[in-house]
Amino acid sequence: MATRTSTKLFYKYYRNWIDLYKKGAVRHATLxxxxxxxxxxxxxxxxxxxxxxxxxxxxxxLNKFAETHERETTLDFHHHLKASLTDAYEDGLIKVDPTRKAIIKGIQKRKKKKKFLNKNELEALIHELNLSSEINWDWFIYLVSKTGLRFAEALALTPSDFDYKNKQIVVNKSxxxxxKNYGFQPTKNKSxxxxxFVDDNTLKAFKNLNKRKDPNQPI
Structure with a gap:
């Protein structure tokens, strides 16, 4: 084991470690x-x-971070630092592995807000939508409510993704x-x-809305 230690500031070491080991090796969202x-x-x-x-x-x-974050978030923070400090220890830049037996704390878990509408609420919302003869964001809300697509998946839909013959929408991108680098990207995972499958009325509506649109560009 090397005995030399580093006097470099930790945040600067961590910045360099991210650039060296994580950039180009993990998904952008993970980075x-x-x-x-x-x-x-x-x-x-x-x-x-x-x-x-x-x-x-x-x-x-960790304790400072935990003062304003839930335990689960603090655990994620710990995991994102742990690999870099393990490398620093193995490279002899620090004398001990500081992450060993670390205690994960956090503030009390907040009560999660409801993230869904019940049937009556959804029907009331759809009733208020302005479903005009041109594509607008109300049509976006309508389509999501009818299909359960993720937000990013619905944004990526193009006219060519609508299979009117088989009454379905093909989801293969988000x-x-x-x-900043807006554009198509893979879906969350392979599954x-x-x-x-989509109901006849929704498909009929979007068949008309998609006319004269670029088949490979988001609607």
């Missing part, structure tokens, strides 16, 4: 989580040097709406690639 962890590290311990990292200083960092 964003590492980037967010980096921002928290820089905010919570801007003056922590690598040679100052031990179990006590690392636990202090739309990146969160980050998300599927065919969704």
């Amino acid at each position: 964003i989580k590492y980037e967010l962890a980096y921002k928290h590290v820089r905010r919570l311990c801007p003056d922590l040097h690598m040679n100052q990292i031990d179990r006590k200083s690392y636990q202090t960092l 739309w990146n709406y969160k980050f 998300s690639n599927r065919k969704v």
Whole structure:
């Protein structure tokens, strides 16, 4: 085991570690989580040097984070830091593995808000939609309510995804709406690639709405 230790600031080491080991190796959404962890590290311990990292200083960092986050979120934060610190220990940049036996704390879990509409609420919503003869966002809401598609999947739908003969919609992509490089991207996972059956009235409506639209561009 090498005995040299680093006096580099921890947040700078973590920034370099992300660039070296994670960029281009993980999904963009996963990379964003590492980037967010980096921002928290820089905010919570801007003056922590690598040679100052031990179990006590690392636990202090986790405890600070846990003051404003639920335990599950703190656990994710810990996991995003753990790999980098394990590498630092194996490379001899720190004297101990500070993540060993780390205690995960967090604030009390908040009561989750209801994220669905019951049947009566959904019917009332559909009744209020402005389903005109041209595509608009009310049609988007209508289609999601009829198919259960994820938001990003519905955004990515093109006219060619509508199979009128077999009365279904082909789901094989989603739309990146969160980050600057907007555009098509794969679905959440392989099982998300599927065919969704749709009622006659909905299909008939979208057959008219999709006329004269580019078959390969989002509607």
